[in-house]
Amino acid sequence: MTTPGRGLHGHVLETLGPAITAGEYPPGSVLRTDELAQRFDVSRSVMREAVRVLESMHLVESRRRVGVTVRPKSEWNVYDPQVIRWRLAGADRPHQLRSLTVLRSAIEPAAAALAAKNATAEQCAELTECALGMVAHSRGHQLAGYLVHDVAFHRAILNASGNEMFARLGDVVAEVLAGRTHHEVMFEDPDPAAVTLHVQVAEAVRAGDAARAEHLTREITVGALQELDILAP
Amino acid sequence: MTTPGRGLHGHVLETLGPAITAGEYPPGSVLRTDELAQRFDVSRSVMREAVRVLESMHLVESRRRVGVTVRPKSEWNVYDPQVIRWRLAGADRPHQLRSLTVLRSAIEPAAAALAAKNATAEQCAELTECALGMVAHSRGHQLAGYLVHDVAFHRAILNASGNEMFARLGDVVAEVLAGRTHHEVMFEDPDPAAVTLHVQVAEAVRAGDAARAEHLTREITVGALQELDILAP
DNA sequence: CGGTCTCAAAAAGTCAGACTTATTCATCAC
DNA sequence: GTGATGAATAAGTCTGACTTTTTGAGACCG
Numbered sequence: 001m002t003t004p005g006r007g008l009h010g011h012v013l014e015t016l017g018p019a020i021t022a023g024e025y026p027p028g029s030v031l032r033t034d035e036l037a038q039r040f041d042v043s044r045s046v047m048r049e050a051v052r053v054l055e056s057m058h059l060v061e062s063r064r065r066v067g068v069t070v071r072p073k074s075e076w077n078v079y080d081p082q083v084i085r086w087r088l089a090g091a092d093r094p095h096q097l098r099s100l101t102v103l104r105s106a107i108e109p110a111a112a113a114l115a116a117k118n119a120t121a122e123q124c125a126e127l128t129e130c131a132l133g134m135v136a137h138s139r140g141h142q143l144a145g146y147l148v149h150d151v152a153f154h155r156a157i158l159n160a161s162g163n164e165m166f167a168r169l170g171d172v173v174a175e176v177l178a179g180r181t182h183h184e185v186m187f188e189d190p191d192p193a194a195v196t197l198h199v200q201v202a203e204a205v206r207a208g209d210a211a212r213a214e215h216l217t218r219e220i221t222v223g224a225l226q227e228l229d230i231l232a233p
Numbered sequence: 234m235t236t237p238g239r240g241l242h243g244h245v246l247e248t249l250g251p252a253i254t255a256g257e258y259p260p261g262s263v264l265r266t267d268e269l270a271q272r273f274d275v276s277r278s279v280m281r282e283a284v285r286v287l288e289s290m291h292l293v294e295s296r297r298r299v300g301v302t303v304r305p306k307s308e309w310n311v312y313d314p315q316v317i318r319w320r321l322a323g324a325d326r327p328h329q330l331r332s333l334t335v336l337r338s339a340i341e342p343a344a345a346a347l348a349a350k351n352a353t354a355e356q357c358a359e360l361t362e363c364a365l366g367m368v369a370h371s372r373g374h375q376l377a378g379y380l381v382h383d384v385a386f387h388r389a390i391l392n393a394s395g396n397e398m399f400a401r402l403g404d405v406v407a408e409v410l411a412g413r414t415h416h417e418v419m420f421e422d423p424d425p426a427a428v429t430l431h432v433q434v435a436e437a438v439r440a441g442d443a444a445r446a447e448h449l450t451r452e453i454t455v456g457a458l459q460e461l462d463i464l465a466p
Numbered sequence: 467c468g469g470t471c472t473c474a475a476a477a478a479g480t481c482a483g484a485c486t487t488a489t490t491c492a493t494c495a496c
Numbered sequence: 497g498t499g500a501t502g503a504a505t506a507a508g509t510c511t512g513a514c515t516t517t518t519t520g521a522g523a524c525c526g
Contacts, residue, residue, distance in 0.1 A: 008479080008480070033506080033507070042480085043480060043481045043482070045480070046479085046480065046481085048278070048507090048508085052282045053285055053288075053289040056286040056289050056315070062507070062508095063488095063506095063507080064487075064489055064490095064505090064506065064508075065487095065488065065491095065505055065506055065507070066489075066490080066505090066506075066507085067506065073397075074400070077312075077313060077314065078401050079312030079313070080289075080313065082289070099396055099398045100398065102343070102347070102396050102399075105343065106339050106342075106343035106344075109339075111339075163335050163336070164307075164311055165311060165312070165332045165335070165336045166335075166336070166339075167307070168309075168310075241508080276509060276510045276511075277510085278508090278509070279508085281478085281479085295478070295479095296477090296478080296517090297476090297477065297479075297516075298475090298476055298477050298478070298516095298517060299518075299519080300477065300478080301478090
């Protein structure tokens with residue numbers, strides 16, 4: 001999506017990465033660079049570069065005389081956007097979507113509170129614009145347009161928080177929102193109450209009301225959790 | 234610390250990575266693979282592998298005919314443990330420590346709430362053990378021993394949450410706690426109130442009281458924020 | 467003068483092959 | 497059984513030649 005398979009080494013990654021994250025090679029499996037190079041019909045140098053990248057993601061470990069062994073899931077760099085994309089495209093997509101939604105629920109209210117304190121005038125304006133865009137596309141099967149503004153809204157909140165760790169979760173949130181709209185629920189127009197909440201969050205941030213912004217955002221994320229039946233009602 | 238410079242390519246990374254994350258090469262700077270290979274006295278293959286890893290961290294972008302260009306900070310994979318380690322070791326350590334502490338404050342209370350619901354008997358036992366270990370080392374300049382149990386405690390909470398995204402922040406929290414104890418504040422025994430809070434969190438998790446576990450953990454993280462003068466009192 | 471077209475240079479990308487080194491495992495001596 | 501020895505193995509490294517893409521400059525028109 002964002003990163004097409006650039007170069008031969010990229011193409012290899014695009015195949016091996018999803019295979020590993022999908023669990024096709026169970027933890028402890030041993031691969032040999034030469035064999036892989038043959039299988040993908042690339043030179044050893046290219047294959048080595050691909051393995052190095054997988055190693056930097058902690059998906060595999062390369063050791064002399066033994067080979068390239070697949071690491072257990074618990075050691076993967078699950079925050080790597082590439083890894084997230086691979087997993088979202090694979091078998092444990094539902095599980096991954098749940099994990100990420102729980103993460104969102106922890107992060108976004110805190111980000112909104114910070115945004116209320118730190119947002120610049122421009123950021124407040126953008127936020128309001130996004131919220132209005134959501135309202136404008138909330139009726140009559142304009143889900144695509146709605147999604148664009150929804151994603152932009154949440155990205156804006158994360159950016160306005162002023163915390164780089166929060167800001168960098170914008171892509172993750174975007175994937176989750178896109179995934180939800182495309183494949184899961186949401187066949188009809190979005191919940192009007194949710195739309196209203198977004199508008200109110202924008203207002204609270206503009207007003208500098210951190211507590212209110214946090215609380216309203218929490219209501220939004222609670223809704224997201226409920227959609228996935230994560231929250232006990 | 235966790236990853237010593239394994240192999241030539243690792244050694245190159247250990248030098249280039251910190252240099253880039255420290256801002257020695259401003260965004261847009263252009264490096265050439267051949268020149269770097271000469272500078273580090275390694276072959277092009279080794280250098281290429283190192284560049285590939287930096288590329289997978291989104292620290293640089295490699296393009297034909299132009300070279301290896303350094304990307305702006307806003308695009309870095311700031312959740313990569315390696316990147317975090319490099320930045321913590323460099324000039325913007327204070328800034329990084331603040332970002333991460335804010336992140337902790339958002340995550341840990343949520344993790345504690347989940348832990349209260351999901352923790353197994355073993356995990357509860359471990360939690361209690363860690364808390365007691367903290368108590369045992371809380372007086373008489375046993376900061377090292379205290380830290381070990383403190384780190385283990387927070388790791389246990391994150392693991393017990395049952396959410397893999399939370400669990401994988403254990404290393405980050407460990408670095409933050411270690412950093413705080415080693416270089417910043419904390420020349421004397423830890424705050425007794427904080428120690429008590431940890432014990433109470435363990436109790437709340439054991440009792441399955443999510444709201445209480447969350448609230449108590451928030452008090453702990455608020456303390457961490459105050460230590461860094463992030464929170465307005 | 468402005469726009470496009472062509473071409474050559476530059477740097478990454480790719481490949482093949484030879485060589486080095488660390489690690490493991492099996493064998494053997496004690 | 498324990499420890500030393502050595503051979504096999506697969507990753508690690510280096511080198512040099514070649515390919516491919518991109519860009520920037522200069523030529524060639526409109």
